Amino acid sequence: MLIDSTSRLLAEDPLLLAVQSARRLPPGARGRMARAAGAGARPGSLRLALGEFLADRPAQAERALAAAVPRSPAGRRLAAELSVQLGRLHPDAAAQLPPTLRSRDYWSRGQLHDAVAVLDGVPEARARRARLRSQLAVMSPGFTLPRVTRSPRWEEPARSGPTRVLHVLTNSFPHTQSGYAVRSHAVLGAQRAAGIEVRAITRIGYPVTVGLVGAAGTDVVDGIEYRRLLPSRLAPTPAARLVQMARLLAQEVEVFRPHVLHTTTNFQNALVTRAVAESYGLAWVYEMRGVLEQTWVASRPVSQQAQALGSERFRLLRAKETEMALAADAVVVLSQVQLEDLVARGVPAERIRIVPNAVEDAVLEVPAVGAAEARTRLGLPREGFWAGSVSSLVDYEGFDVLLEAVARCRASGVDVRCLLVGDGVSRPGLEARAAELGLGPEVCVLPGRVPQQESLNWYQALDAFCVPRRDTPVCRSVTPIKPFNAMALGREVLVSDLPALREVVARGGGEVFPAEDAAALATALTGAARRSEDSNRVAAPGQNRIRAEACGLPTWSRNGTVYRAMYEELR
Incomplete structure (x- = not known):
């Protein structure tokens, strides 16, 4: 099965296969792969763009690609492949590309019928055309799957007993x-x-x-x-x-x-x-x-x-x-x-x-630990006011805005630091941006993905939990799960001023700031740091549950009863 998928990607989208493979490597190995691709490359070399692309740093890859001047047919093809993957192919340039590349560009832009039509009569693209036609059919109004035939041995579920x-x-x-x-x-x-x-x-x-x-x-x-x-x-x-x-x-x-x-x-x-x-x-x-x-x-x-x-x-x-x-x-x-x-x-x-996202039951019972003490246990500095998140690192989360806000705070003399726990396509770019802002390893930590059972240790290391999501339609509509845990742990919660996030803080308290406004976030962080009398404070045992109940935070045990009532109506 894996061989089938890999062979198809190798034939149709070798760059995508390369970057997907790179994303599964540990950060150190991913960095070495990117450096090897760009090793010895001169300014203007396409290899620089390739290295940045393989390292999942799209902004840097775009800049390197814009400066590159490919001279050979193979180089021009690679430049076109990179442009398609980065979503930066100019329509005039697309018209000069082979049909398979034009099809990928159309599909990536959402021009689905065009992506299929450009492959008409292209012998080497028959399999890809069939897949795209099938995918388009699946997405089309009224498409349904045929019913399956029940086995003669099938017995309906019992009317009594648990659902x-x-x-x-x-x-x-x-x-x-x-x-x-x-x-x-x-x-x-x-x-x-x-x-x-x-x-x-x-x-x-x-x-x-x-x-x-x-x-x-x-x-x-x-x-x-x-x-x-x-x-x-x-x-x-x-x-x-x-x-x-x-x-x-x-x-x-x-x-x-x-x-x-x-x-x-x-x-x-x-x-x-x-x-x-x-x-x-x-x-x-x-x-x-x-x-x-x-x-x-x-x-x-x-x-x-x-x-x-x-x-x-x-x-x-x-x-x-x-x-x-x-x-x-x-x-x-x-x-x-x-x-x-x-x-x-x-x-x-x-x-x-x-059925909202909710506080994990384990959070309600976790032993109380102050932020400074939690950081000591994780090998992080005790000092400073630490803001950050435990999250997937993707662009719409807006963590680059948080990095800039932290840099602004530090420039004004406030010891705010940053901790971003998790992994994702934005991580290499965030690491590069932190370096550009002068946020060294003592003040900006990106430890990568941590085991689920250890995640609460990292929540507790934060003084403030930050959700700086961008002002996009999806961020205005979808609520994240992680802030509820932070609220139950008594951490400050700062979120972008978006409808879905306002709904989150309305349940448990928190502060909003204008989305994508690093200066406003820096002001909010400075205020939170000044309100924090002692980042090593520890709540009394059982305080997490008391706090959750007092704030009316949703809990998974309460959600379980909502699901049960819904299923009982349906069965």
Whole structure:
């Protein structure tokens, strides 16, 4: 399966394969790979741009690419490949490219029909054209998967006894540590604690398709069973792959005999879950954790985001997500902002439940530790006022704004320092930006991804938890999970002034500042540092639970009862 995926990427998108491989390397190895690509390169050399690209530093790669003057056909092809990957290919230049490259550029910009049409009559692109046509069909209005045939041995779930729910996920612990995986695990744990029998399966091919060749067919984490759909060979097109996934999911249904199927964003999961649920006469729930089309827009270069909002891809994704929400028996969202958006799209409000991100139960019982003491245990300096986050490091999180704010504070004589725990495509760029701002290792720490069971130690090392998200549609709509833990731990919380984040701080308190305004964030950090009488203060035992209850913070145990009531209505 992995060989199939790798061979296809090697043939169609070698640069993407290279950067995906580089992203899975430890930071030191990734840096060495990037340096090797650019070693000995003179100013204006394309190798400098390639090295920055492989190191996941897009801004630096763009600057190096702009200064490069490729002279050979191979060099011009590499420059074009880099331009497509960076989203910086000029339309006039695109017209001169081979059809396969033009197709990738069209697709990346959201011009989906153009991406298919440019491959018409190109013999060497037949397989790619078939895949793109299939993907376009899957995204199109009205597309559904065929129902599966039930086994003669199938028995309907018992009407009495505990509710059984089978969750269909995109990824999960222990192989992925994203906010998505954190919420999935918290939901499953909360439901189990509420008396629901739960089991989870992940999308077809995962985690082998992300490079974990020896992955087991089942993982058990904290007593939660995650089952994998791992065929010996993946179907060649997206539509056929979803049919394949539906058949495998049906086998899991026949073994577990759930009362309800529960899936999460995106629409491909929903297509599979709907087909299987309807085949077995089961209710199904669609949990819309993100806003798929807006997340895609946020991934585009800032200069192209307005164009992306008007693109065919945006329109189709939005329509398809709405179609799935309308088809589900119940819809779960994370915030009032999301609920109002779905109601505006025509989804009946009575079918929507808000189940917000919440405080992890472990946080409520964790022994109280002062920030300075927590830093000492982690080998960090005790002194200073430390602001930061435990998060995926991606561009829309706006952590470059935090770095600039920290530099402003220090320039004005306030000892503010920065700790960003996690990994992601923005990490190399953040490390480079910290160096440019003169934030050395004693005042700016990026330790990378840490084990989930150790994450609370890093929360406690912070004096202030910061969510400096950019003012993008997805950030205005989607609430993060991490600030709730910080609030329960008694840490200051500073967030961008966006609707979804205002909703977060309204639950537990915090301060807002204008999004993408480093000067305003520096002012907020300075005020927080001055309010902090002693960063080594320690709350009394049990204070986290008392604080959460006093502030009305959502908890996963409370969420578990909301899910239980919803399922009882559906079964």
